Amino acid sequence: MLSLQNIAIAYNGVPAIHDVSIDVNEGEIVALVGGNGNGKSSTLRAIAGLNSLASGRIVFGGQDITALQAHRRPALGICLVPEGRRLFPKLTVEKNLMLGAFTRRDTVEIAQSKDYVFELFPILKERRKQIAGTLSGGQQQMLAIGRGLMAKPRLLMLDEPSWGIAPKLVTKILDTIQQINASGLTILLVEQNVKRALEIASRGYVLQTGRVVLSGSGEDLLCNSEIQKAYLGI
Amino acid sequence: MNGEILLQTLLSGILIGLVYALVAVGLSVIYGVMEIVNFAHGEFLMLGMYSSFWLFALFALDPLATLPLTLLLLFGLGALVYRFTIKRIVNAPMLSQIFVTFGLMILFRGGAQFFWKPDFRTVENSLVSGNVVINGLYFGIPHIVAALGAVVATGAVWWFINRTRLGAALEATAQDKEAAQLMGIPSHWIFALAWGLGAACAGVAGVLLSTFFPIFPEVGANFCLIAFVVVALGGFGNVTGALWAGIIVGVVEVLGGFWIGPEYKLAIVLTLFLAVILVRPQGLMGRAE
Numbered sequence: 001m002l003s004l005q006n007i008a009i010a011y012n013g014v015p016a017i018h019d020v021s022i023d024v025n026e027g028e029i030v031a032l033v034g035g036n037g038n039g040k041s042s043t044l045r046a047i048a049g050l051n052s053l054a055s056g057r058i059v060f061g062g063q064d065i066t067a068l069q070a071h072r073r074p075a076l077g078i079c080l081v082p083e084g085r086r087l088f089p090k091l092t093v094e095k096n097l098m099l100g101a102f103t104r105r106d107t108v109e110i111a112q113s114k115d116y117v118f119e120l121f122p123i124l125k126e127r128r129k130q131i132a133g134t135l136s137g138g139q140q141q142m143l144a145i146g147r148g149l150m151a152k153p154r155l156l157m158l159d160e161p162s163w164g165i166a167p168k169l170v171t172k173i174l175d176t177i178q179q180i181n182a183s184g185l186t187i188l189l190v191e192q193n194v195k196r197a198l199e200i201a202s203r204g205y206v207l208q209t210g211r212v213v214l215s216g217s218g219e220d221l222l223c224n225s226e227i228q229k230a231y232l233g234i
Numbered sequence: 235m236n237g238e239i240l241l242q243t244l245l246s247g248i249l250i251g252l253v254y255a256l257v258a259v260g261l262s263v264i265y266g267v268m269e270i271v272n273f274a275h276g277e278f279l280m281l282g283m284y285s286s287f288w289l290f291a292l293f294a295l296d297p298l299a300t301l302p303l304t305l306l307l308l309f310g311l312g313a314l315v316y317r318f319t320i321k322r323i324v325n326a327p328m329l330s331q332i333f334v335t336f337g338l339m340i341l342f343r344g345g346a347q348f349f350w351k352p353d354f355r356t357v358e359n360s361l362v363s364g365n366v367v368i369n370g371l372y373f374g375i376p377h378i379v380a381a382l383g384a385v386v387a388t389g390a391v392w393w394f395i396n397r398t399r400l401g402a403a404l405e406a407t408a409q410d411k412e413a414a415q416l417m418g419i420p421s422h423w424i425f426a427l428a429w430g431l432g433a434a435c436a437g438v439a440g441v442l443l444s445t446f447f448p449i450f451p452e453v454g455a456n457f458c459l460i461a462f463v464v465v466a467l468g469g470f471g472n473v474t475g476a477l478w479a480g481i482i483v484g485v486v487e488v489l490g491g492f493w494i495g496p497e498y499k500l501a502i503v504l505t506l507f508l509a510v511i512l513v514r515p516q517g518l519m520g521r522a523e
Contacts, residue, residue, distance in 0.1 A: 069420075070415040087413070
């Protein structure tokens with residue numbers, strides 16, 4: 001479904017990603033793991049079109065989207081729930097959700113998506129008139145994911161969904177991600193919580209200083225001794 | 235002093251204040267969406283006035299009748315100004331942005347002087363003229379019509395921003411441009427829309443003023459200055475704040491002119507502005523970030 005072919009990204013001439021190739025197949029949860037500053041977010045931003053490539057290609061659903069502008073990608077089914085959530089803080093929960101569906105026109109289908117989001121996160125329904133910036137961290141993350149789902153994407157990318165939320169909620173959020181995936185949505189996940197991420201992932205890639213240093217099934221990576229030493233403290 | 239005169243003065247301050255509010259809303263929309271201060275805003279108002287004047291002088295069309303046309307003309311002009319100048323400096327340092335909008339101000343003002351002469355022009359005997367007496371208080375009908383028109387236009391902008399899908403996209407872009415792109419909202423179209431909307435507000439205010447205010451190339455200067463004061467008082471990017479602040483400025487200006495002397499009108503408004511900046515830098519209605 002998604003294929004990154006030898007992509008490289010540089011910020012002001014300083015390389016951040018070198019020659020990264022990643023594939024995501026329909027229906028998978030793919031996890032990108034690795035410490036801070038190793039290029040995970042840059043990779044997701046490049047797929048969403050917010051970072052341009054120094055070299056390489058991005059192919060989505062058979063179409064080369066390397067040069068496609070960011071705002072044209074959601075209509076293809078690419079959706080990024082960005083790092084730090086990036087909600088519209090002064091707008092209500094409901095308006096944030098409706099903006100998630102900006103590229104869609106069918107009001108009946110949009111209402112169905114909204115019902116689905118409220119089903120996943122009932123608290124959002126309760127708080128739908130509340131200003132997004134006043135929600136708790138966990139609720140904001142739910143809203144960010146909900147806003148992403150409103151686009152009815154084919155590929156949902158999540159950048160650090162457990163960032164800044166209570167540990168109890170991390171489990172709930174990751175469970176929900178699994179649940180969303182089980183309903184047929186393909187997921188590309190960036191997560192600091194390496195153990196939990198690999199537990200729910202079908203496959204994973206380990207990024208280090210802008211390169212893929214390891215890849216394999218979630219289970220294999222969890223058993224890998226280098227990963228255990230570097231990230232799991234075993 | 236006479237209570238009737240005070241009431242009369244107060245009400246005429248409110249009437250002109252509503253027009254100030256409309257001019258300020260235009261400035262505020264542009265600033266709110268892209269944090270660029272438009273120094274050429276008064277010139278959009280001036281061009282709105284001239285559009286009204288020429289359609290009247292050449293084709294004998296009444297300003298009220300040509301208002302929709304001027305609205306569209308100024309909307310288009312605002313969008314074109316964005317497309318051909320502002321678009322290139324969206325991410326430039328603030329100083330460059332100031333130079334560009336300042337340059338546009340000089341271009342429009344100079345153009346008006348060159349093509350239309352620096353004479354004072356007036357729209358004579360339009361549909362809205364004369365006075366009306368209500369409970370012993372005199373009001374110019376053009377002033378009343380201008381104030382009503384400004385309220386309707388300001389309300390329309392509020393409705394657009396708060397109640398439509400495109401208005402929500404405008405707000406989303408104002409709050410987080412990148413996140414808005416992730417929703418599929420094209421920033422450059424939204425910026426063009428903000429400039430169109432901003433220019434149209436000033437242009438409509440210009441048409442409303444053209445029935446009772448002299449028209450000349452520098453007419454925008456004072457209105458632009460007052461719009462800055464209104465926006466600063468009302469809080470940037472805040473339509474309802476601009477409405478209240480416009481009324482306050484209009485009333486302060488007229489009452490100050492009445493008590494202290496008309497030649498000090500602007501000085502009084504600017505003193506109010508300085509006082510607010512010192513005490514509440516986020517604006518009277520603005521909230522601290």
